[in-house]
Amino acid sequence: MHFNTSPRDSVSLALAGSGGAGVMTAGNLLLEASALAGYHALMTRSSGPQIRGGEAAAMLRIATFPTDGQDDRVDVLAAIDWQNVQRFAAELPLGAGSLVLGDPAQGETPEPFARSGAQQARVPLKELAKSVADGWPNMVAVGVLAGLVGLPAEALERAMARTMKKKGIEASLAAAKLGMAQAASLPSFALREPRPQPGRWLVTGNEAAGYGALRAGVRFVAAYPITPATELLEWMAAALVKVGGAMVQAEDELASINMILGASYGGVPSLTATSGPGLALMIESIGLGVAAEIPIVVVDVMRTGPSTGIATKAEQADLNIALYGMHGDAPHVVVAPNSLADCARATAWAVEMAEALQVPAIVLSDQYFGQARGVVSAPELPDEVVQRARATADQPYCRYALNDSGISPMAVPGTPGTTYTADGLEHNERGTPSSQASDHLAQVEKRARKLARFDPGDAWASVEGDGDTAILTFGSCTGPAREALERARAGGRRLRLISVRLLAPAQPERLKRALQGVRRVLVVEQNHSGQFLRALRADWELQSETHSLRRPGPLPFRPGEILAALDKLQRSAA
């Protein structure tokens, strides 16, 4: 077996084991240590269906360059034990050049890992742990992996100081050092020296989204727990107390969406976070936000669907409901973050658009971003909070006044002289219910106009690279697509990447300009039916030669398979 032992710029590690093996603790420790040592790093997790415990896998990517996607393969899989770990086989692609580490005390390596072509190595994790008072096998595994990639013991020690109770550190460090010594006799996966930039964060997508919302002015949150959005709400609960906002835990999503409508009607920028099943329940009331022109933000941390689906795993299959779920003509905003750091920017932007346009905004994050924790460059966020157009007393006050912009000043309860009733019934300019065709036409056009006239600037998409072939994608597929682009460029090929952030209102003219000179397009998305492709075909300007690379969740796209699809495309064109 030949290993590439020269220093590398990226290494992918996986830790797996049964419940109680301490997989997540070990993974987090390596993540923190990598970050503290100056690397870019990302950890995603996978777990079985058990509420607590059960088999788990921590997947880590450590790199000298910024990345929030997975690499093509897992370089090193370390199993603390093998109980049910084969369930993760599809999520842990191994190959020649990979190394599988097992503890001889835990029996044979299961089939899918033994037959993967990876080299097998044995390290007596349990036995080594026993030789240290209060030592644990997961800490020995941490040491082995740290040794393989060349993380210094000092970084581990500082990571332990950040994440562990003081009395456990000494034993953990001793166990880790035993592991590091074992690594010396194994093939090296050493990383190049990092080039850390100042101003890095270690953050999850859910935390970043919550932070972006607060920075943009959100001060009321209604919460109903749902995987994988719960951590966003939990982060907000503590943060709102500090900044002087309020949170209410609702009895269901029907309540949480209406609570934020009520709070925002009261003049306070408001948000809720949910996942597909919750979004489905909220849809009727999001329509109320459209009709009554009440700004709200709903963060949908997408998981696989339909119905309960796979609650703990990602899929980009809520695009249809986010774009088209509402009854009636209901123009609104849909925005998708396209990196871990962008979870903060995109959510802040959603708040700004909601407030400026007096409209509901849906943020399409997903489980991959929401629950991944990684090193990012601190995102730039605006210092100024966007204020919605406030009404002043004039006689008579017309809440839904018709004008060129479509945006009519909104009165806030407590203001004399501007009382009105916010209404989901069709209404005239005054807000008085009306069933007349002329009022309906005027108000439908008003609500469409304010979005049609909105200028998103360059923020509508991330447009990178050049060439006559383009990848068109959104959300968490952007990371692997960007890496495919980088590899193509390193190989002397030219490639363009267009990752759409503003999914609604559609920006066909902007896409047309971004696609100038492009002959073929590959649309990449993580769902079965091609929801993004269909949306593009309906409302955007596409090339005739458009191809689709798609599959349902939860397996994330990897850069190599996007490149392979492009190769095939270009070969068939040649």
Added chain:
Amino acid sequence: MNAPLQATPLTAKEFKSATKPVWCPGCGDYSVLAAITKALAALGLRPENVAVVSGIGCSSRIPAYTSCYGFHGVHGRSLAAATGLKVARPELTVLVASGDGDGYSIGGNHFLHACRRNVDLTYIVMDNHVYGMTKGQPSPTTEPDWSSKLSPGGTGLREFHPLVIALASGANFIARAFSGDPNGTAALIEQAVRHPGFSFVEVLSPCVTFRPEQRAWKERARAAPVGPTDDPARAARRLMTDDGFNIGVLFEGKRPPYGVATAHAKTAPAALAASFELGEDRA
């Protein structure tokens, strides 16, 4: 209720808007509207400091008929919208208007949790034992043998008992009013608004179009023979055994209202990023 009282109170008429109600002649809801405006005047409030929140149904049209801020939302969710509004803007006086379909059927879950949560709202439910806006279908409070196109021969289901449910769910102020007595209803609404925390006023409000027999309610409604109790066990017994026509405050407890204690916190949001920062000085 916590908006400042005015030196020169407004009249009830000044709490009415110019919008003409969609209700049928003889509808009990006219009297409830009169009672609400009378109560707001008696409380010395200003229309701009009051919000009236509702869902869908005949009774839910009330917000636009007042000169207050109004929120006419989706079917069944008025309590949720009002909860968000009151928690975000605690200085406002928030009334919630609903009916037996909107409040007890589609909105039933929110009713339970509003009682529990005890946010300082006044919930006025106009109960006429029928869906009026959709032209006469049985609601949760309809008698089991009431026949209609949708329920030929009756539903056969026993009636929902909103006051008992409210008590069991933790409501702290439970009253029953009758729209045929607008002054009495106004007095009960005034008391309900003054009560700190969630207050529930069920108003018997006849539908003369689809339930003309409810005209006879004026013969049955009477002041409750005893005053309010603060003993839930006693209240439960009274509510379970009365005939549904005892008018007055029937239970008033002292549970503290839902509190929001964060209004004075003032950390700048940007400072929260400190928990994400790796602290490059440590590297």
